[in-house]
Each structure stands twice: as structure tokens, then as C-alpha cells.
Amino acid sequence: MKRKILIALLITISITIGVIIGFTFKISDKINIERILYKENKTIKSAQLPKPRPNPISNLTVEQLLNTDTTTVKRMELIKKIETYADLTHPETDIKDITFKIDGYVEKLYADFTGKYVQKGQPLVRIYSPQLVSAQEEFLRAWDYYIKMKNSNDPVLKKSAKDFYKATYKRLKYWDITDRQIEKLKKTRKVFKTMTLYSPYDGWIMEKFIYLGSQVKAGQPLFRIAKHKDLWLIAKIYEKDLPYIKEGQIVDIYFDAYPQKVYKGKIDYLYPMMDFQNRTRDVRIVINNKDYKFLPGMYSKVKINIPLGKVLALPDTAVLDTGTRHIVFWQKEKGVFEPIFVKVGRYVDGYYEILEGVHEGMVVANSALFLLDADAQLKGKYKKDNKSMPMMHHH
Numbered sequence: 001m002k003r004k005i006l007i008a009l010l011i012t013i014s015i016t017i018g019v020i021i022g023f024t025f026k027i028s029d030k031i032n033i034e035r036i037l038y039k040e041n042k043t044i045k046s047a048q049l050p051k052p053r054p055n056p057i058s059n060l061t062v063e064q065l066l067n068t069d070t071t072t073v074k075r076m077e078l079i080k081k082i083e084t085y086a087d088l089t090h091p092e093t094d095i096k097d098i099t100f101k102i103d104g105y106v107e108k109l110y111a112d113f114t115g116k117y118v119q120k121g122q123p124l125v126r127i128y129s130p131q132l133v134s135a136q137e138e139f140l141r142a143w144d145y146y147i148k149m150k151n152s153n154d155p156v157l158k159k160s161a162k163d164f165y166k167a168t169y170k171r172l173k174y175w176d177i178t179d180r181q182i183e184k185l186k187k188t189r190k191v192f193k194t195m196t197l198y199s200p201y202d203g204w205i206m207e208k209f210i211y212l213g214s215q216v217k218a219g220q221p222l223f224r225i226a227k228h229k230d231l232w233l234i235a236k237i238y239e240k241d242l243p244y245i246k247e248g249q250i251v252d253i254y255f256d257a258y259p260q261k262v263y264k265g266k267i268d269y270l271y272p273m274m275d276f277q278n279r280t281r282d283v284r285i286v287i288n289n290k291d292y293k294f295l296p297g298m299y300s301k302v303k304i305n306i307p308l309g310k311v312l313a314l315p316d317t318a319v320l321d322t323g324t325r326h327i328v329f330w331q332k333e334k335g336v337f338e339p340i341f342v343k344v345g346r347y348v349d350g351y352y353e354i355l356e357g358v359h360e361g362m363v364v365a366n367s368a369l370f371l372l373d374a375d376a377q378l379k380g381k382y383k384k385d386n387k388s389m390p391m392m393h394h395h
Contacts, residue, residue: 070331071318071366073358078308078348080244084280086235086253088287088298090226096200098223101175104129106214107194111223114208118199124223126196127216132175136191139168143186203227231287231294233265235302236280244306245270251285254301255294263287265302308346312354319344319352320369328358329365329372337365339376 108126111118118124142165149161172182177195185191207224210216233253237245247270253263265285274281285302287294319342320327326344329337342357358364365372376382 068337068368068372069366070363071315073312073314073354073360073362073364075310075360076313076351077310078313078346078351078353080241080304080306080308080346080348082237082241082244082304082306084236084238084241084302084304086233086285086300086302088231088233088294088296088300090206090228090296091230091232091286094203094227094230095206096203096225097221098124098197098200098225099219099221100127100197100216102129102131102135102218104132104195104216106210106212106216109210109212111199111205111208112212114205116205118203118205118225120199120201122199124197124199125210126194128194129216132195133191133193135168135171135175136185139172139182139185140189140191142168197222199225201225201227226296228289228292228294228296231289231296233285233287233300233302235267235283235285236275236278237283239274239279239281242281245281245283245304249304249306252303252305253285253287254303256299258293308348308353311345312358312360313351314354314358314364315366316347316350316352318364318366318369320373326352327369327373329369329376330358331363331365337372337376339373339381 104127106125107128110122110126111124142161146161146165149158152158152161169182173179175195176197181192203225204227205223206226208222209220209224210222216222235251245267247267249267251265251267253265255261255263265287267283268286269284271282271284314328318328320329326342327339328342330340332338340357343355345353345355347353
């Protein structure tokens with residue numbers, strides 16, 4: 001019995017406490033605690049408070065607030081500087097392929113490795129050719145017949161023999177057999193089974209397509225020879241720089257192999273096509289290589305300085321480019337800037353060429369242009385119609 005009474009008493013106390021807590025939170029929602037903790041101090045009279053000024057920053061200039069630097073419109077020498085890369089290569093006019101005009105087999109190889117230097121008239125290869133043997137034998141028969149019919153009274157036979165001799169003679173000549181070799185054949189009547197090819201000029205064997213015993217086909221290249229006396233330096237000019245490049249311009253060349261020396265060159269040709277992938281155009285610079293210091297495949301840097309003359313100019317930090325117009329902020333008086341539309345020309349290494357809008361000697365803002373632009377818009381210094389605000393010339 002006592003246990004039941006105790007449990008009922010605990011339940012009654014818990015309910016009572018819950019009701020009291022809920023009531024307390026409900027009351028606190030309607031009471032401003034801040035007012036209870038902090039009473040308003042009404043001892044300060046409104047007359048003692050500082051009165052607000054109509055223009056709180058009237059004593060500060062825009063220049064002071066924005067810390068605006070200025071610069072002067074002036075004439076200066078603009079120089080377009082172009083830097084690019086280039087590679088040395090053989091001149092296309094300098095490469096010579098050595099071919100054999102009849103079928104045969106390599107019997108002896110004189111120029112036996114790639115890179116070998118050969119001089120004009122030096123033997124390159126000796127080739128055995130059955131066709132060559134039969135052609136010589138036919139020539140000897142034609143020669144004998146011509147001699148026999150030379151004093152004939154029959155003009156037809158005489159002419160026929162002469163034509164036959166000339167045809168066989170030309171055939172040997174077409175196969176690069178020299179006059180000296182033909183005369184020797186007539187005297188000795190000894191048919192040579194092989195033919196030796198000689199280098200047509202001085203140069204290096206850049207490519208070799210045959211080996212000892214190789215079969216040779218008529219018209220097949222045997223060697224590729226190239227001189228190194230003059231080389232072509234092919235430089236890549238990016239599309240944005242193309243308007244400044246012309247034939248005859250002098251360039252500075254820096255080779256990685258000779259980093260301490262600057263070489264001079266001249267652009268002598270602009271190729272009439274673009275590299276679609278890299279968006280570049282090739283230009284050719286002829287490099288004199290009489291000392292054979294340079295090798296095809298060498299890498300270099302090319303620098304071109306192009307004087308554009310003395311023009312009115314401003315740094316790009318003084319020109320606001322909005323995408324549709326260019327604006328400068330003229331310092332009308334200390335701390336007061338007025339926007340002026342300008343017409344710009346070439347952009348060169350951080351400077352705009354100024355064509356219209358300002359004149360030499362004017363002082364313009366050189367920083368905080370976006371803030372000045374915002375201030376000008378707030379003050380209505382721009383017209384709704386841009387055309388109603390023409391470019392200004394102040395004198």
C-alpha cells in the first residue's frame with residue numbers, strides 16, 4: 001500500500017515540474033531579456049550626439065580614396081618584339097639523289113657508310129649490268145657498220161648506218177657513260193661489264209639505300225647527298241604576329257650549341273601556307289655555314305625587333321577595354337577624372353597606340369580604372385547613347 005502511494009506521489013511531482021517548466025518557456029518568449037539585462041541609458045541627450053554630414057567624404061578627393069596613379073600621354077618609339085623557335089634543315093635545292101638508269105647489281109661500294117664526305121668526281125659505287133654489256137656490244141656493231149657504209153655509194157644505206165650509230169651512242173650517253181669511256185670502247189673494243197657512278201658534287205652521304213650485292217632497279221635512288229655550306233633555318237611565326245613579318249627583316253639567332261654568341265640572319269622567304277595544328281607560318285632564314293659549325297637538326301631561338309616608329313602611346317594600365325570601346329580617365333583637376341573614349345591602334349608589349357581621343361601632354365589615370373568607371377556611371381558621366389559622347393580633344 002505504501003509503495004503504491006509513493007509511486008503516485010512521484011508521478012504527481014513529475015507532472016507538476018513539467019507544467020512549471022513549460023509555463024516558464026512560454027513566458028520567456030514574450031519577455032525581451034535584453035531589455036531586462038541592459039536598461040536604456042537615457043542620460044545622453046540627442047543634442048549631444050554628432051550630427052550627420054550631407055557629404056561625409058567631401059574633404060577627401062577621389063585620388064586620395066582610390067590611391068590613383070597618373071601617367072602622361074606622350075610619344076614614344078614602339079618596337080614590336082617577336083620571339084619564336086626554329087630548326088636547321090638542308091635546303092631543298094641542295095639535296096641530290098644519285099640513281100642508276102638501268103638494272104644491275106652492286107659489285108663494289110666505295111661510299112660505304114652514311115655520313116661519309118665525298119668530293120665531286122669521287123667514285124660512289126660500281127655496278128654490274130647485263131643490259132650495259134648488251135648495249136656496248138650493240139654499239140660496237142653499229143660502229144662497225146657505220147665505218148663500213150661510210151664510203152658507200154648508196155645514200156640510203158649510208159644514212160641508215162649513221163642513224164644506227166647515233167642511236168646506240170645516245171643510248172650509252174643516257175646511261176651516264178662518258179664520251180671518254182665510249183672512245184675507249186671504240187679503240188680497245190673491250191666491253192666493260194660494270195659501270196662506276198661518280199659523285200656529281202661535294203657533300204655528305206645523308207642516306208644510303210644499297211649494300212654490297214644489292215639489286216639495283218632503274219630509277220631507284222642509291223644515295224642522297226647534301227652540302228652543308230648553306231642551311232635553311234625554318235622559324236615558326238604565330239598567327240597574331242604575321243602582320244609584322246616581311247621578307248628582308250634582320251633577325252637575331254641564338255643556338256643552344258653556342259649560347260654565348262648571337263648570330264644575324266635575314267628572312268628571305270615566307271611560306272604560303274599555315275600549320276593548322278599549331279597556327280603558325282614558316283619563314284625561311286638562310287644560314288651561311290662555310291665553317292661547317294652548324295648541323296641540320298640544330299634547335300635555335302629567333303628574336304625579331306620590328307620598329308614601328310614614334311607614335312602617341314599609353315600603357316595598358318591606363319586604358320580600360322570594355323570589349324566594345326576603350327576609355328581613359330583624364331585628370332581634369334586634382335582628384336577629378338573625366339572619362340574619354342579613345343581609338344586605339346596596335347598593341348605592343350604592354351602599350352596601346354592611341355589614334356584618336358587624347359593629345360600629347362594630357363594627364364590620365366594609370367590605376368583603379370574599374371572604380372573610376374563605376375564612379376562615372378553612378379554620376380551619369382556616360383550617355384545612354386555612346387555616340388552622343390564623342391572623343392574629346394583638349395588643347
